[in-house]
Amino acid sequence: MTTTPQTVLRFLAGAAVAAGVLFIVWYFSAIVGYILVSAVLAVIGRPLVGRLAALHAGKWRVPRPLAALVTLIVIWTVAAVLCSLFVPLVFNKINQLAEVDFGAVFNSIGEPIARAQHRVQELFALSESSFSLSEELSSALPRLLDLDSLNTLFSSIIGMLFSSVIAIFSISFITFFFLKEDDLFYTMVTAVFPERYRDNITRALDSVTLLLGRYFTGILAESLLLMIAVSLAMMAFGMPGADACFIGLVMGVMNVVPYAGPLIGGVISVFVGIVTPIEGTTVGHTASIIVFTLLAIKGMDDFVLQPSLYSERVKAHPLEIFLVILVAGSLAGIWGMLLAIPSYTVLRVFAKEFFSQFALVRRLTEKI
Structure with missing residues (x-):
């Protein structure tokens, strides 16, 4: 299709509208976050609502509001069970680290530290008397993990938990109505746009729901499998169950962040x-x-599971996904990398619906 002044003006107008929408989303980011989390929970719980609403005893059928309420209770019950399993494990490990004698730990790894110190001294031309890697590490780590700092951290976490009560209530309230009224989220989104774009918005939401549903279910399943595999492997080598499960939990959680997460974990x-x-x-x-x-485990994961998750599930080239994650990471750090793929998927879907006359857009969205 030939690019004309009219198409350029349409593109500029669309870009201006998109910029305005993005500004509004940023300004009300907390509320938008509640709505998006609720929409994801509604997608997860919708099959259970449908099954419960189909139950009947004679002429009496389970009302959809009751089915939505039961589903919401199930979702929060599962979340509470998971927290009760893993949160104590994390806090116990942090308390254990706070009581460690770091001097004894570094004495046990004195030889590797001595080799590292020798290389640092050669690299930076430092004298032995002016720099001791062992002393630096043994004095720095206790400051990072001392009990007072951990208590301060716990107090901050507790304060944050209290402040998030309103978020939990808001998400629960919104999720209930998304479960109760199947098309409510679509109605909210399409109401923002002119009537003539309703079909485009509906198609875009269908594609976004499908692609992000596949991506989120895939990444959660992958993280769960990774957590189980790492935990079992560590226990097979004789590591205590609590430590093995903690390492598995760390790897499973950090695996949600593409590329950088497993390295940090x-x-x-x-x-x-x-x-x-x-x-x-x-x-x-x-x-x-x-x-x-x-x-070994991450190698198998990267070659078997990752290609299907980060490219096939969102219908994008692996290099394209990698560059998007790098850009998002440089702009917003870990949070940017975490949200890069979902955000890019949404942008591609809407670009296909409204700017398909541009060759670049057609090239980037041809697989959707």
């Missing part, structure tokens, strides 16, 4: 292994077990 896991090594083995042996186990 691996560093945390190795640190945990160094501080609390497997009984009967040296610190170096424990660290080696963790490193090689994570590399």
